[in-house]
Each structure stands twice: as C-alpha cells, then as structure tokens.
Amino acid sequence: MLFLQMYLAEYFESLAFADDFGEGVYMGQVIEVEMDKRGFMKLLFNRPEKRNAVNYQLMDELESILSEAASDDEVKLLVLTGAGSEAFCSGGDLREFQDLHTEEEAFFMLSKMGEILYKLAVFPKPTIALINGSAFGGGCEIATACDFRLAKREARLGFVQGTLGITTGWGGASLLLEKIPEQKALKLLLDAKIHKAEEAKELGFVDEVVGEGTDGWEWFAEDFLRHETGVLMAYKRLLVHKWQDSGLKGRMDAEIRECSKLWASDEHHAAVERFLNKKK
Numbered sequence: 001m002l003f004l005q006m007y008l009a010e011y012f013e014s015l016a017f018a019d020d021f022g023e024g025v026y027m028g029q030v031i032e033v034e035m036d037k038r039g040f041m042k043l044l045f046n047r048p049e050k051r052n053a054v055n056y057q058l059m060d061e062l063e064s065i066l067s068e069a070a071s072d073d074e075v076k077l078l079v080l081t082g083a084g085s086e087a088f089c090s091g092g093d094l095r096e097f098q099d100l101h102t103e104e105e106a107f108f109m110l111s112k113m114g115e116i117l118y119k120l121a122v123f124p125k126p127t128i129a130l131i132n133g134s135a136f137g138g139g140c141e142i143a144t145a146c147d148f149r150l151a152k153r154e155a156r157l158g159f160v161q162g163t164l165g166i167t168t169g170w171g172g173a174s175l176l177l178e179k180i181p182e183q184k185a186l187k188l189l190l191d192a193k194i195h196k197a198e199e200a201k202e203l204g205f206v207d208e209v210v211g212e213g214t215d216g217w218e219w220f221a222e223d224f225l226r227h228e229t230g231v232l233m234a235y236k237r238l239l240v241h242k243w244q245d246s247g248l249k250g251r252m253d254a255e256i257r258e259c260s261k262l263w264a265s266d267e268h269h270a271a272v273e274r275f276l277n278k279k280k
C-alpha cells in the first residue's frame with residue numbers, strides 16, 4: 001500500500017509539466033506523454049518490443065493520465081499512438097494474462113480495462129487514434145473508443161478476437177456499433193479478418209489514411225485546435241449525453257461478461273498457447 005502511494009505521488013508530480021502549458025515530455029514506464037503548447041497531448045504506448053500490448057501497468061498509467069488530462073484546461077485534444085513503426089497496439093498482453101483461467105479471473109481484468117475504455121470514450125475533449133502500425137484485438141477497441149481514427153497507409157487492423165475463441169473483451173463492440181453502420185460493424189467483428197488501412201476506411205472505421213510523418217494528423221486536428229476548449233467540450237458533451245441516455249455503459253458491461261465466459265473455454269486457452277509458443 002505504501003509502495004503504491006509513493007508510486008502515485010511520484011507519478012503525478014512528474015506529470016506536473018502539463019501545468020506549465022509549455023511543450024514537455026513525461027516518460028512513464030509504458031506510456032510516454034508529449035504536451036504541445038498548441039493544446040494537444042500525445043500519448044505514446046511505449047512497449048514496442050511487445051507490439052505495445054496492454055498489460056496492467058499500461059492500464060494504470062492510461063487511467064491516471066486520462067483523469068489528469070480531463071481536468072487540465074490546457075489540454076484541448078488527445079492523440080493516442082504507438083511507439084515504433086510496427087504497432088499501434090496488439091491488444092491485451094496474452095503472456096501477462098495467460099494465468100487468468102476462470103470466468104471471474106478474466107472478468108476482473110476485462111472490466112478493469114472496460115472502465116478505462118469507457119473513460120476514454122467519454123473523455124470531455126476530442127480524441128484521435130493515430131494508428132501507426134498493427135492494431136489488433138483490443139488495439140482496435142482502443143482506437144474505436146477514440147472519436148477519430150487516422151491510419152498510416154501501411155497499418156493493418158483487425159478485430160481478431162474470434163480467432164482466439166473470444167469476443168471483444170473491453171466493450172469495444174458496443175462502441176463500434178455506435179460509430180459505424182451496424183452491418184459493417186458486424187462484418188468486422190464476425191469475420192475477425194485483418195484489413196489494410198484503405199479497406200478500413202471504406203468500411204468507415206478509419207476516417208483518413210495518412211502518409212509518413214506527423215503532418216497528416218496535425219492537418220486533421222488543426223481546425224479543432226483553432227477553437228476555444230469550451231466549444232470542443234460542449235460538442236463532446238452532446239455525444240456523451242446521447243450515450244448516457246442510450247445506456248452505452250450497461251451494454252459494454254454485458255459485452256465484457258460475454259467475453260469472460262468465452263475466456264474460460266478450452267478453445268481460448270489453446271489458441272493463446274499456440275500464439276505464445278509460435279516459432280519464428
């Protein structure tokens with residue numbers, strides 16, 4: 001407990017650069033944060049050697065950063081991306097979670113991230129997923145929770161959970177059904193295939209395919225950054241109210257329960273074992 005308190009105190013202290021509203025960088029263990037004086041905060045998932053898979057540490061850092069950034073007046077817009085050129089995020093860390101066997105064990109982990117995903121979806125300012133490489137499984141769920149998805153031409157995307165004998169475990173399907181037409185969402189979920197960025201754009205999942213460098217997304221966000229934070233937040237509130245009225249959170253919770261049941265199946269455990277033992 002004492003260790004946790006010390007860790008959090010140090011963590012929030014190191015985020016204090018954002019209070020200066022200048023440019024700055026904060027290095028967490030697995031998330032790097034860059035603050036730009038024009039008002040965007042860029043979060044970089046920083047586990048490139050694991051294709052930026054989400055482990056408990058990443059969940060904790062993401063949750064703290066979202067809480068801080070939500071009430072920071074200087075943050076107008078959030079951009080989420082992955083470190084390295086290979087991956088945006090390869091989903092849940094199958095190695096770290098391989099010891100979760102029962103429905104209840106799975107539910108604990110899945111609902112923890114489900115809460116964070118909902119927090120990201122209802123973040124009070126616009127959010128952009130800059131999909132710089134592979135976005136698989138939960139990586140696609142994170143991208144779905146953002147308001148906009150920009151993908152580099154070479155990015156590959158897939159709700160591949162079906163190939164692991166599970167469904168979206170963090171509530172991402174309920175979010176997807178809010179963001180693109182039902183038929184297209186259902187197809188992406190049911191076929192569990194990997195799509196090129198251009199195909200994902202045709203399906204309506206990706207808003208823009210962008211080229212090399214950062215210009216692509218900065219161009220996309222420039223028009224937002226010109227406006228007062230209050231304007232951006234007022235529009236975002238409209239969307240969040242719509243989701244609150246339609247019970248989005250309850251639907252995400254039910255989705256997480258469905259995945260927890262499948263997680264406990266032999267088929268899922270065998271698929272994870274195949275992935276972890278795959279020889280290069």
Ligand SMILES: CC[C@@H](C(=O)O)C(=O)SCCNC(=O)CCNC(=O)[C@H](O)C(C)(C)COP(=O)(O)OP(=O)(O)OC[C@H]1O[C@@H](n2cnc3c(N)ncnc32)[C@H](O)[C@@H]1OP(=O)(O)O
Nearest residue numbers: 049050051053090091092093094095136137138168169170
């Ligand atoms: C748990 C929640 C659930 C959900 O709610 O959706 C999920 O997210 S389930 C996970 C779904 N994701 C996947 O199935 C993707 C698994 N990864 C891959 O298919 C590939 O790694 C890749 C993303 C296509 C990248 O391929 P490649 O560039 O060839 O790299 P490697 O495969 O060699 O991976 C390098 C390194 O990273 C480890 N890695 C990658 N993804 C994960 C992961 N999701 N969990 C844990 N570890 C992952 C991989 O094992 C390699 O590690 P080393 O062998 O130690 O080098």
